[in-house]
Amino acid sequence: MAAADLDLTIDHERNEFQVRFKGKIVLEHTPPRPCVELARCDPKFRMNPRYISYYKLKNKVSQRRPLRLVKKAGTEGSFTIEFEEILALHFNIVENRLELVPEIIGKLPETSFPYNHFIINLPADPTEAIYGCGEQFSFLNLRGRRVPLWTQEPGIVKNHSMFKYLADLAIGAGGEWWTTYFPQPTFISSRNYFVHVDSYAFAEFDFRGKDRHVLHVNEFPSKIIIDVQASAAGVLSSLTAYLGRQRPLPEWALDGAWLGIVGGLDPKDPNSIISKLDRARRGNTKVAAVWVEDWTGLRKFKAQTRLFWNWKYSPELYPDLPAYIKKLHAEGIRFLGYNNCFLMLDGDLFEYARDRGLLVKNKAGEAYNLRMYSFYAVLLDLTNPDTWTWFKGLIKENMIGIGLDGWMCDFAEYFPIDGVAHSKEDPYLHHNKYPVLWAQINAEAIEEMGRDRGDDAIVFFSRSGNVGTTRYSPLIWAGDQIMTFWLDMGLPAAICAVISMGFIGIGQTHADIGGEFRLPWTKRTKDLFMRATEFSAFTCIMRTHDAKGHSGWTQDSDEETLRHFAKFSRIHARLKDYLKDSIKEYSATGMPVVRHCFLHYEDDPILHARMPRSLQYQYLLGRDLLIAPVYIKESTTRELYLPRDDWIHLWSGTGYSGGWITVPAPHGEPPVFYRKQSLYKDLFQDLKNA
Numbered sequence: 001m002a003a004a005d006l007d008l009t010i011d012h013e014r015n016e017f018q019v020r021f022k023g024k025i026v027l028e029h030t031p032p033r034p035c036v037e038l039a040r041c042d043p044k045f046r047m048n049p050r051y052i053s054y055y056k057l058k059n060k061v062s063q064r065r066p067l068r069l070v071k072k073a074g075t076e077g078s079f080t081i082e083f084e085e086i087l088a089l090h091f092n093i094v095e096n097r098l099e100l101v102p103e104i105i106g107k108l109p110e111t112s113f114p115y116n117h118f119i120i121n122l123p124a125d126p127t128e129a130i131y132g133c134g135e136q137f138s139f140l141n142l143r144g145r146r147v148p149l150w151t152q153e154p155g156i157v158k159n160h161s162m163f164k165y166l167a168d169l170a171i172g173a174g175g176e177w178w179t180t181y182f183p184q185p186t187f188i189s190s191r192n193y194f195v196h197v198d199s200y201a202f203a204e205f206d207f208r209g210k211d212r213h214v215l216h217v218n219e220f221p222s223k224i225i226i227d228v229q230a231s232a233a234g235v236l237s238s239l240t241a242y243l244g245r246q247r248p249l250p251e252w253a254l255d256g257a258w259l260g261i262v263g264g265l266d267p268k269d270p271n272s273i274i275s276k277l278d279r280a281r282r283g284n285t286k287v288a289a290v291w292v293e294d295w296t297g298l299r300k301f302k303a304q305t306r307l308f309w310n311w312k313y314s315p316e317l318y319p320d321l322p323a324y325i326k327k328l329h330a331e332g333i334r335f336l337g338y339n340n341c342f343l344m345l346d347g348d349l350f351e352y353a354r355d356r357g358l359l360v361k362n363k364a365g366e367a368y369n370l371r372m373y374s375f376y377a378v379l380l381d382l383t384n385p386d387t388w389t390w391f392k393g394l395i396k397e398n399m400i401g402i403g404l405d406g407w408m409c410d411f412a413e414y415f416p417i418d419g420v421a422h423s424k425e426d427p428y429l430h431h432n433k434y435p436v437l438w439a440q441i442n443a444e445a446i447e448e449m450g451r452d453r454g455d456d457a458i459v460f461f462s463r464s465g466n467v468g469t470t471r472y473s474p475l476i477w478a479g480d481q482i483m484t485f486w487l488d489m490g491l492p493a494a495i496c497a498v499i500s501m502g503f504i505g506i507g508q509t510h511a512d513i514g515g516e517f518r519l520p521w522t523k524r525t526k527d528l529f530m531r532a533t534e535f536s537a538f539t540c541i542m543r544t545h546d547a548k549g550h551s552g553w554t555q556d557s558d559e560e561t562l563r564h565f566a567k568f569s570r571i572h573a574r575l576k577d578y579l580k581d582s583i584k585e586y587s588a589t590g591m592p593v594v595r596h597c598f599l600h601y602e603d604d605p606i607l608h609a610r611m612p613r614s615l616q617y618q619y620l621l622g623r624d625l626l627i628a629p630v631y632i633k634e635s636t637t638r639e640l641y642l643p644r645d646d647w648i649h650l651w652s653g654t655g656y657s658g659g660w661i662t663v664p665a666p667h668g669e670p671p672v673f674y675r676k677q678s679l680y681k682d683l684f685q686d687l688k689n690a
Contacts, residue, residue, distance in 0.1 A: 008077050008093055015069040017081065019091065021098045022228040024193060025123050033212075034066035034121070036083060038108070041117035041218050043202060043428060045150075045417050048172035051373045053153045053414045059202060061117055061216065065109070097238060100224040118220045122195065122213040129190040129608035130207045131596070134466075135182035135478070136500040137493040140596065140616040141608055142187070146206045149183035151413045151432050151464055154479065156517055158488035163519075171373055177488060181413055181464040181479045183432065184504045185217070186239070190598065190608055192232055194239045196225040200433040200466060219429065232599045233591060236502075240590025243505040244471035248583050249540065250457040252334055252405070253475075254576040256286030257569040258543035259555070260512070262294040264317035265324055277333075279556045285566040286573040289334035291543060293408060295321065296337075299344060303374040305550075310347030311339055312398045325403035334405035336459075339395070341412050341438050342377040345369070349394070350378060358387040361420040368419050379414060382437040383423035383430070388444075395445035406459035409473065412438035413464045435464035436472070443472035461510075461541075470505045475541065481515035483524040483552060485633040487613070490515060491532050492631040495617045498539060502592030502599075508583065509594055510541035514553070523552025527634055527667075530564050534670035535629035537568035538621050540579065540593050564668060570690035578680050582622035595620045601643035614639055618671075624678035628671040638665040646676035650687060 011018045019027040029035040040063045048054035067083035074080050074091075081089045086108060090101040100120075108115045130142045137154060139145065155175015157164040168174035185197035187205060195213075197203065199221035206214040227238045261276045269275060273292055280287055297314030299306050308314065313321040325335045343350040343359075353359050359367040360379040369376040381387050399407060412435035417427045439462050443452070451458040461475035469476075478497040484490035494511035501509045514524045514532040533555075536542045544555055555565040582593045591599065597620055598607040609615055618628035618640050626647065628640035644658035650672040663671050674684040 007096075008091060008098060010072065010076065010079060010091075012072050017069065017072065021226060024191075024228045026098065026193075026226050026228070027100075028123055029069055031068055034068065036087065036089065036102075036121070037064050037066045037119040038087070038115040039064040039117040039119060040113045040115050042113065043218060045202075045428075047416060047418075050171050050371060051153070051173060052370045052416060054155065054172050054175075055150065055152045057148060057150060057202075059148075059204070059218070063113070063115075064119065065115070095242075097225055097227040097242065100226070101222070102220050102224075104220065116219065118217045120215050120224065122215065124207070124209060124211050124213045125189075125191055126210045129598075130187050130213075131190075131500070132184070132187035132194075132503040133205055134184040134186075134500075134504060135180050135476075135497050136178075137180065137478075137497050138177040138488045139610070140496060140500055141610050142205075143207050143610075145178075146204055146208055147178050149185055149203045149205065149432070151181060151183055151435055151466065152179060153413060154179040154181060154489065156482060156489065156519065157486075158493075159486065175489070182435075182466070182469070182476070182501070184466055185215075186243075186467070186504045188232070188235055188239070188503050190232070190602070192230065192235050192602075193226065193228040194235050196239065196242070196467075198222045198225065198467065200431075201429055202432070232602055233589065236505075236590045236592075236599070240470070240505045240507075243467065245505065245587055245590055246470050246508050247452060247457070247474045248587050249459060249474060249508055250455050251576070251580065252288060252455065253459050253541060254573070254579050255288035255332075256542070256573040257565070258289045258291050258336065258541060259285075259287055260291045260293065260544040260546050262292060262546050264294075265319065265321075276556065279562070280566070283556070283559075283562040283566045284570070285555070285562070286569040287333055288573070289336055289405065290328065291336040291338075291408070292318075293338035299346070299375075301374040306372075306375070307338060308347065309340060309342045309344040309377060310349050311394050312349075313402060322402040329403070335403060336406040336408070337399060337404045338408045338410065339399065339442075340410040341380045341382070341434075342370075342414075343380070344375070344377050353380070353387075353390070354378070356386065356390075357381075357422070358384055358390060360415065363418060363420060365420070368416060370414060370416065379416075379419075381422050382434065382441060383421040383425065387422075388441055391441060392445040392448065395442065396449055400446070400449050400451060400458065404458070406461070408477075409439065409442050409460040409462045411464065412462075432466050435462070436466050436468040438462075439465060439469050439472035474508060476501060476506050476509045477541075477543075478509070478511035480517045481512060482522075483515040483518045483528060484522060485528060485631060491528060491535070491629075492617055494532075495535060495619075495629055495631060498594050499596055499616070499619045502595050505590065507586035507590065507592040508540045509592070510539045510543060511536065512545035513543065514545075514551070516545045516547050516551075518547070518550070518552060524554075526553045526557065526561060529553040529555070529557075529561060530667045531630050531670070533565050533568050534668075535627075537572040538575075538625065538627045538629075538670075538672065540583070542569060542572045567668065567690055571687050574683065574687055574690055578622055578625075578683060585622070593622060597626070597643055601645075604643050606641060607643065612639075615641060624675040624680055625684070626673040630665050630670055636664065636666050637662055638671045640671055642673065647673040648676050648681070648684075649673055650684060
C-alpha cells in the first residue's frame with residue numbers, strides 16, 4: 001500500500017461508516033444521520049423584467065430521500081460506497097487531495113418529478129470559522145449562515161431599509177446580503193481544510209448547524225474535492241494549485257495610479273482626458289495608466305447615458321486614437337479601455353452577429369433582446385465556436401491592434417434562464433458558467449497575440465466569475481459599489497470583497513476608488529473619495545472611476561484632494577518592489593496579496609469573531625503590512641485589532657505588541673502598521689516622505 005493511501009481510511013460496520021483523510025473525519029454516516037440525500041428541486045427563478053440580471057430566487061426542494069448504506073467495495077486508499085443500489089460515492093486520492101465522485105448506478109425511484117438535487121452532509125466543528133463561497137460583500141465569516149450561489153447584479157441597496165424597497169419598487173434592483181457577481185462553490189475552514197464542489201449549478205451551502213455543514217446542489221456534481229493541511233497557508237496552496245492561479249501582473253501595472261477618466265481628446269475641453277491627465281501630472285501624481293471606458297463613444301437613452309457597446313474606437317470622441325496611445329507610451333503611460341459581452345442594437349457589429357447566429361436566442365429562435373432598464377442589448381453566444389473566432393478577432397484588431405494595454409472586462413452575469421444557446425445546454429447550468437467563458441475568450445485573444453506574459457503583458461480586469469476564472473483573468477475588481485459608506489454596498493463592502501476573494505484563489509484584486517454607482521440623492525463626497533484613495537493605495541491596483549463624468553468628487557475636484565491623491569499614488573508606486581514580491585509569493589504558493597490576518601496568526605481566535613464588525617475591514621497587504629482603512633463617514637479615529645507581534649505605526653513610529661487599540665486617523669494618515677522585523681522596514685519608513 002502506497003504511503004499516500006494510508007491518508008485515506010474508512011471505519012465501516014454494518015450501515016455506519018467514518019471516512020478519515022489525513023487524520024480528519026471528512027464524512028460520516030449513520031442511519032439516523034445519513035451523509036447523502038437525494039431530493040427533487042423545482043427552481044422558480046424570476047428575472048427582473050426591467051433589468052434582467054436582478055433575480056428573485058425560489059428553489060423549492062421537496063421529497064428529500066436520505067440514502068441508507070448498502071455496501072462498501074475496494075481497499076483502504078481507494079474505495080466505493082454504494083447507497084441502496086442507486087448512488088455510489090467513489091473515494092480516490094488524486095494529487096494528494098481527496099476526490100468524492102457521485103455516480104448514479106441504478107434506476108432512480110419513480111416520482112412525479114425526477115430526483116435532480118444532491119445533498120451532502122459534512123462534519124462540522126462548533127468552533128470553526130468558514131470563509132469563501134465567492135466574493136462576499138457583507139460578511140467574511142460565514143458560520144451560522146446559509147449562502148446561495150448564483151451570479152447576478154448584487155443590487156444597488158442590500159440592507160433591508162427603506163432605500164432597498166425603493167430600489168425594488170423603482171427598477172427591481174434591491175439585493176440581499178449574499179447577492180454577488182462572483183459566487184463559487186468553495187469554502188475554507190479555520191480547521192485547516194477546504195471543500196470544493198465541481199459544479200456550475202445553483203447551490204446553497206448551509207453553515208448553520210453546530211455539527212453539520214449541509215451542501216445543496218441542483219445537479220449531481222461531477223466531483224467534490226477535499227484537502228486537509230497542517231496550516232491555513234497549506235490549505236490555500238493546495239486549493240489554488242487545483243483551481244489555478246492568476247498570471248502575475250506586469251511591472252507597469254504597479255507604477256502608480258490608473259486614472260479612470262473620460263471625455264474625449266479635445267485639448268481645449270477642460271473635461272477631456274488630455275486636460276485631466278495634465279492636471280494630475282502637474283499635481284505630481286504618479287500615473288501608471290489612463291483607463292478610458294468611453295473609448296467606443298456614448299449613447300443617450302431616455303433615462304441613461306451608456307457606453308456604446310460596438311467594439312471599435314469612436315472617431316468623434318477619439319480621432320486617431322492609435323496615435324494618441326503611441327504618444328502616451330512614449331511618455332511611459334499605458335492606455336486601457338473597456339469591453340463587455342453585449343452588443344447594442346444600433347451598431348454594425350450587432351447586424352453582423354445576428355445574421356450569422358452568434359447571439360443568444362430566445363425560445364422563438366430570434367436574438368434575445370435583454371432589457372437594460374431604458375434600452376435593450378443582445379448577448380454573445382459563447383457556446384458557439386464561430387462566436388469565439390469572430391470576437392477574438394475583434395479584440396485582436398480593434399483593441400490590441402490599436403495599442404490598448406488592457407481593459408475592464410465587464411458584465412457576464414446576464415445569461416437568461418430562458419435563453420437558448422448554440423450548445424442547447426441547460427440555461428440554469430450555463431448561467432453560472434458564462435462569466436468563466438467570458439474571461440476565457442479575452443484571455444485567449446491576448447495569449448494568441450503574445451501579450452499574456454512579461455513586462456508588456458496586457459491586463460484586463462473582471463467583476464464576475466466562478467470556478468476557472470483564476471486561470472484566465474489576471475485581475476478582479478469589486479464591481480459597482482455605491483458611492484457611500486454603507487456597510488453592505490459602499491466602501492466597507494469593497495474592503496470586505498477584496499479580502500474574501502483571497503479564500504477562493506483570487507490573489508490579485510482591487511476596487512473602484514469611491515465606488516461607481518450613484519443614487520439620485522447622493523454623489524461621491526470628498527471624505528469618501530479621500531478614504532477610498534487611502535484604501536486603494538494599499539491594494540494591488542490603485543484605480544479611479546469617473547463614471548462617464550458624473551461621479552461627484554474626483555481626484556482633482558479641489559487642490560487639497562489633488563495633493564492627497566497624488567501623495568497616495570506615490571506611496572503606491574513606492575510599494576512596487578514589495579507588491580512584486582507579494583505577487584511572486586501568490587504565484588508560488590497561492591497566498592493572496594490582500595489577505596485575512598488569520599492566515600498568518602492561526603492561533604488567535606479573536607480574528608474569527610463576527611463582532612465587532614470592524615474586524616472584517618482590516619487586512620494584511622503581503623506578509624508585513626497591516627491596513628485598517630477608515631470606513632465610517634467623517635471619522636478621524638479607528639479602532640482595530642493587532643495580532644500578537646511587534647508592530648510599528650507608520651505615521652507616528654509608535655510600537656505596539658498586539659491587542660485592541662484606537663489610533664488617530666486624519667485624512668492622509670490611515671491606520672497602517674508594519675512588522676518591526678520586516679526586511680522591508682526601510683522602504684515602509686520612507687513611505688512618509690512620498
